[in-house]
Amino acid sequence: xxxxxxxxxxxxxxxxxxxxxxxxxxxxxxxxxxxxxxxxxxxxxxxxxxxxxxxxxxxxxxxxxxxxxxxxxxxxxxxxxxxxxxxxxxxxxxxxxxxxxxxxxxxxxxxxxxxxxxxxxxxxxxxxxxxxxxxxxxxxxxxxxxxxxxxxxxxxxxxxxxxxxxxxxxxxxxxxxxxxxxxxxxxxxxxxxxxxxxxxxxxxxxxxxxxxxxxxxxxxxxxxxxxxxxxxxxxxxxxxxxxxxxxxxxxxxxxxxxxxxxxxxxxxxxxxxxxxxxxxxxxxxxxxxxxxxxxxxxxxxxxxxxxxxxxxxxxxxxxxxxxxxxxxxxxxxxxxxxxxxxxxxx
DNA sequence: AAACCGGGGTC
DNA sequence: GACCCAGGTTT
Numbered sequence: 138x139x140x141x142x143x144x145x146x147x148x149x150x151x152x153x154x155x156x157x158x159x160x161x162x163x164x165x166x167x168x169x170x171x172x173x174x175x176x177x178x179x180x181x182x183x184x185x186x187x188x189x190x191x192x193x194x195x196x197x198x199x200x201x202x203x204x205x206x207x208x209x210x211x212x213x214x215x216x217x218x219x220x221x222x223x224x225x226x227x228x229x230x231x232x233x234x235x236x237x238x239x240x241x242x243x244x245x246x247x248x249x250x251x252x253x254x255x256x257x258x259x260x261x262x263x264x265x266x267x268x269x270x271x272x273x274x275x276x277x278x279x280x281x282x283x284x285x286x287x288x289x290x291x292x293x294x295x296x297x298x299x300x301x302x303x304x305x306x307x308x309x310x311x312x313x314x315x316x317x318x319x320x321x322x323x324x325x326x327x328x329x330x331x332x333x334x335x336x337x338x339x340x341x342x343x344x345x346x347x348x349x350x351x352x353x354x355x356x357x358x359x360x361x362x363x364x365x366x367x368x369x370x371x372x373x374x375x376x377x378x379x380x381x382x383x384x385x386x387x388x389x390x391x392x393x394x395x396x397x398x399x400x401x402x403x404x405x406x407x408x409x410x411x412x413x414x415x416x417x418x419x420x421x422x423x424x425x426x427x428x429x430x431x432x433x434x435x436x437x438x439x440x441x442x443x444x445x446x447x448x449x450x451x452x453x454x455x456x457x458x459x460x461x462x463x464x465x466x467x468x469x470x471x472x473x474x475x476x477x478x479x480x481x482x483x
Numbered sequence: 484a485a486a487c488c489g490g491g492g493t494c
Numbered sequence: 495g496a497c498c499c500a501g502g503t504t505t
Binding site: 169170171172173174175176177178180181216217218221248249250251252253254257269271272273275314315318321328355358359386404421461475 | 496497498499500501502503504
């Protein structure tokens with residue numbers, strides 16, 4: 138049987154019951170696709186539910202303050218997705234009369250929407266016959282057709298898009314695209330796929346040649362750099378603490394955190410005077426400072442390992458702009474800050 | 484083309 | 495520890 142027919146047949150029998158599969162409303166399709174970029178379905182699902190409840194329409198999302206959007210996004214990672222999501226919602230609501238673009242080419246112009254997402258929305262919401270190329274597609278096609286092009290190369294994307302497009306039925310792009318991704322997610326998995334019970338094991342080149350474990354080929358390795366973060370937890374006379382917004386380029390842009398002193402190496406536990414002396418903006422008398430987390434806390438991101446220490450800074454004065462517990466808990470923060478607050482706040 | 488951007492699951 | 499996830503943007 139033709140590849141796409143077997144694939145769609147498998148999909149119709151095995152697809153998961155997911156909320157964004159009950160609609161073709163481009164707002165919901167767009168929302169789900171942005172959330173699922175580099176994110177597993179299981180991780181994104183609860184966020185999709187909370188977003189659709191908080192923002193039933195693109196106008197609700199557009200009219201929300203960014204801080205509320207980031208707070209709901211908290212924990213999902215890649216926060217530029219949330220900022221672009223908000224910007225695009227405003228654009229659609231205010232400039233496009235609440236109507237999403239209806240073609241791949243026009244969708245591509247939206248912030249946060251690249252080749253994959255434009256193709257996904259165009260095919261799923263409007264039936265446009267454009268192929269998606271995501272991590273699942275690389276894996277399924279590279280194995281089935283025995284393609285060993287390095288998927289981290291630039292030309293791989295064009296090559297696999299051509300290949301996917303050659304297999305895509307023009308009258309059923311929506312199901313084909315979802316089918317190949319679902320097949321990659323559930324059956325043609327990265328490690329130890331169950332090829333013995335696969336519908337394609339008679340035609341799969343990788344299986345026939347014993348190269349399932351070698352495909353797809355990905356040569357580029359991610360380099361991890363260590364960073365040393367010292368967070369200063371101010372406790373003023375009212376029990377309040379300072380928080381600040383990360384406005385610089387880099388991780389966690391526009392999220393909040395405690396006052397931060399980043400050092401090139403780990404600060405010695407006894408060298409507390411150094412922390413206060415070098416910290417800009419502390420204009421109140423410090424009564425006491427101590428290390429709250431002597432155990433090594435290493436927060437691992439894809440490209441950075443953050444060696445994080447939390448220092449408690451007590452003062453007997455009332456610090457201007459310091460926040461109460463409930464106030465700081467309302468702010469969007471990185472997971473590592475959220476975990477600290479949960480564990481250490483009384 | 485390469486670097487950057489999170490957090491969690493899996494083996 | 496290494497790899498991956500319904501990738502996109504910036505440099």
